[in-house]
Amino acid sequence: xxxxxxxxxxxxxxxxxxxxxxxxxxxxxxxxxxxxxxxxxxxxxxxxxxxxxxxxxxxxxxxxxxxxxxxxxxxxxxxxxxxxxxxxxxxxxxxxxxxxxxxxxxxxxxxxxxxxxxxxxxxxxxxxxxxxxxxxxxxxxxxxxxxxxxxxxxxxxxxxxxxxxxxxxxxxxxxxxxxxxxxxxxxxxxxxxxxxxxxxxxxxxxxxxxxxxxxxxxxxxxxx
Amino acid sequence: xxxxxxxxxxxxxxxxxxxxxxxxxxxxxxxxxxxxxxxxxxxxxxxxxxxxxxxxxxxxxxxxxxxxxxxxxxxxxxxxxxxxxxxxxxxxxxxxxxxxxxxxxxxxxxxxxxxxxxxxxxxxxxxxxxxxxxxxxxxxxxxxxxxxxxxxxxxxxxxxxxxxxxxxxxxxxxxxxxxxxxxxxxxxxxxxxxxxxxxxxxxxxxxxxxxxxxxxxxxxxxxxxxxxxxxxxxxxxxxxxxxxxxxxxxxxxxxxxxxxxxxxxxxxxxxxxxxxxxxxxxxxxxxxxxxxxxxxxxxxxxxxxxxxxxxxxxxxxxxxxxxxxxxxxxxxxxxxxxxxxxxxxxxxxxxxxxxxxxxxxxxxxxxxxxxxxxxxxxxxxxxxxxxxxxxxxxxxxxxxxxxxxxxxxxxxxxxxx
Numbered sequence: 001x002x003x004x005x006x007x008x009x010x011x012x013x014x015x016x017x018x019x020x021x022x023x024x025x026x027x028x029x030x031x032x033x034x035x036x037x038x039x040x041x042x043x044x045x046x047x048x049x050x051x052x053x054x055x056x057x058x059x060x061x062x063x064x065x066x067x068x069x070x071x072x073x074x075x076x077x078x079x080x081x082x083x084x085x086x087x088x089x090x091x092x093x094x095x096x097x098x099x100x101x102x103x104x105x106x107x108x109x110x111x112x113x114x115x116x117x118x119x120x121x122x123x124x125x126x127x128x129x130x131x132x133x134x135x136x137x138x139x140x141x142x143x144x145x146x147x148x149x150x151x152x153x154x155x156x157x158x159x160x161x162x163x164x165x166x167x168x169x170x171x172x173x174x175x176x177x178x179x180x181x182x183x184x185x186x187x188x189x190x191x192x193x194x195x196x197x198x199x200x201x202x203x204x205x206x207x208x209x210x211x212x213x214x215x216x217x218x219x220x221x222x223x224x
Numbered sequence: 225x226x227x228x229x230x231x232x233x234x235x236x237x238x239x240x241x242x243x244x245x246x247x248x249x250x251x252x253x254x255x256x257x258x259x260x261x262x263x264x265x266x267x268x269x270x271x272x273x274x275x276x277x278x279x280x281x282x283x284x285x286x287x288x289x290x291x292x293x294x295x296x297x298x299x300x301x302x303x304x305x306x307x308x309x310x311x312x313x314x315x316x317x318x319x320x321x322x323x324x325x326x327x328x329x330x331x332x333x334x335x336x337x338x339x340x341x342x343x344x345x346x347x348x349x350x351x352x353x354x355x356x357x358x359x360x361x362x363x364x365x366x367x368x369x370x371x372x373x374x375x376x377x378x379x380x381x382x383x384x385x386x387x388x389x390x391x392x393x394x395x396x397x398x399x400x401x402x403x404x405x406x407x408x409x410x411x412x413x414x415x416x417x418x419x420x421x422x423x424x425x426x427x428x429x430x431x432x433x434x435x436x437x438x439x440x441x442x443x444x445x446x447x448x449x450x451x452x453x454x455x456x457x458x459x460x461x462x463x464x465x466x467x468x469x470x471x472x473x474x475x476x477x478x479x480x481x482x483x484x485x486x487x488x489x490x491x492x493x494x495x496x497x498x499x500x501x502x503x504x505x506x507x508x509x510x511x512x513x514x515x516x517x518x519x520x521x522x523x524x525x526x527x528x529x530x531x532x533x534x535x536x537x538x539x540x541x542x543x544x545x546x547x548x549x550x551x552x553x554x555x556x557x558x559x560x561x562x563x564x565x566x567x568x569x570x571x572x573x574x575x576x577x578x579x580x581x582x583x584x585x586x587x588x589x590x591x592x593x594x595x596x597x598x599x600x601x602x603x604x605x606x607x608x609x610x611x612x613x614x615x616x617x618x619x620x621x622x623x624x625x626x627x628x629x630x631x632x633x634x635x636x637x638x639x640x641x
Contacts, residue, residue: 077570
């Protein structure tokens with residue numbers, strides 16, 4: 001049951017002739033068992049905030065505490081391998097690997113035996129509504145919604161307690177959006193994961209337990 | 225474990241990419257191999273030319289304008305024939321003569337037929353030339369008619385001139401002045417003089433080795449016989465002309481140093497090379513012309529061609545390096561999504577580098593092995609492997625260079641996303 005807290009978080013992108021202050025003094029608390037959505041316009045800094053939470057970027061100032069431990073002092077690869085699953089709009093599946101191989105890849109990284117990992121893959125694929133016939137298929141043969149469900153299945157299989165999703169429904173139709181939102185919500189409520197979803201889709205926000213609004217790199221509101 | 229899983233998947237799905245890269249590297253390696261083989265062959269040709277093209281040394285007058293009728297004293301001629309060579313009062317470790325072979329010499333005397341023979345109808349004018357030669361080529365004055373009509377008697381041949389046997393080749397019309405022994409061998413008795421007007425004469429009996437039909441009265445005998453007769457009459461012998469072939473062209477430079485201790489240096493065109501230092505020429509009686517124009521011209525052409533080839537060689541290595549680096553970069557760029565996905569699920573950077581390195585290393589290794597096999601088998605290349613090592617080093621450097629770039633690219637990609 002992971003809890004994430006940011007304290008005075010700041011981050012800038014340095015271009016050739018200018019500095020873009022993407023995240024400014026963000027303080028928030030992300031709790032386990034809740035689906036928390038960060039909304040905002042394009043360029044509001046929400047995706048940057050998520051990449052900071054995923055330890056893909058390092059904060060300039062401030063800190064991120066995961067279960068009261070400084071994220072910067074943790075091994076970033078190990079953090080993503082064992083604690084935080086990252087889901088992006090572009091699915092981020094291995095194009096060369098089958099669905100089954102994509103799901104078991106992080107399990108193998110965590111030294112789980114291949115046979116056990118394969119059984120686990122079949123189980124989680126069922127949980128996201130896909131049968132065993134998908135196991136040997138390649139990502140390119142799946143629809144956007146199916147690919148995103150495989151990405152969620154990968155997070156489920158790895159049993160991470162943090163799920164960080166950046167525009168996971170950005171390319172999907174309403175039906176698939178509802179399905180993915182339902183899965184993420186279920187991960188929060190049934191598995192106790194700390195689910196953080198960055199989106200500008202209000203229908204996703206409508207299913208959230210808590211909504212954070214960002215504007216110009218700062219946190220402009222929280223509800224409830 | 226995930227590294228192997230990914231590699232297996234990569235080999236399964238990117239077979240055409242791998243094959244393309246493999247063949248690109250293979251073609252480059254074979255090109256390089258053939259290029260090295262070409263250079264080796266050029267070097268061998270050069271070596272062969274250096275050894276086989278004849279270089280001759282001809283003695284001439286001091287100006288280099290005349291190579292016959294020189295009257296070279298015996299002590300100078302003997303440098304080319306004696307097995308010992310002393311210089312500055314000391315016996316040298318190598319004889320002057322050890323640098324040359326096929327020494328061609330000519331000495332001219334005069335002969336007349338004894339008086340009883342002169343009573344014949346076909347009167348031969350007195351004081352004709354008796355020419356001592358080491359071979360027919362030693363006398364450039366021998367006409368083609370003489371050579372064409374020359375017929376040796378049974379058991380005789382041109383080699384007779386290399387010996388000291390008192391034998392001779394005569395004009396056919398002198399056969400009437402010959403006598404035969406019990407074994408049917410023909411002999412000619414002549415009176416030998418140093419010069420036509422000389423009072424001193426000596427009688428010489430020569431076995432007739434052959435006859436010629438040209439309109440000439442000269443008698444040709446072995447050079448040694450003529451030299452002995454001259455020494456008998458005059459106390460020493462002289463040589464009209466002397467020419468020799470350099471035994472080993474690799475020693476030409478060393479030989480020239482020794483040669484020009486005793487003879488002035490003149491160009492093949494007959495110009496004294498040290499004319500500006502004319503006092504030096506006073507020491508010399510004769511000059512030596514080294515006829516190595518063909519060798520020098522051939523070597524120059526070969527060296528020019530080799531020089532061009534040697535310039536191309538590093539360029540080819542650089543090209544291979546660039547192609548290796550570009551292939552590696554391309555190889556990585558097509559894996560952008562894979563690398564990004566790998567980073568997102570927590571694959572360590574070193575594991576990603578391992579994935580790339582193993583892929584490239586496998587392709588490069590396979591290429592080098594196949595190239596070595598093909599070039600050795602099909603092109604019969606010596607197993608020196610020197611260029612395989614060179615190619616391997618170049619390719620490996622290219623590979624490492626690529627991976628370094630890929631690592632940067634992967635980090636940048638992950639950060640940007």
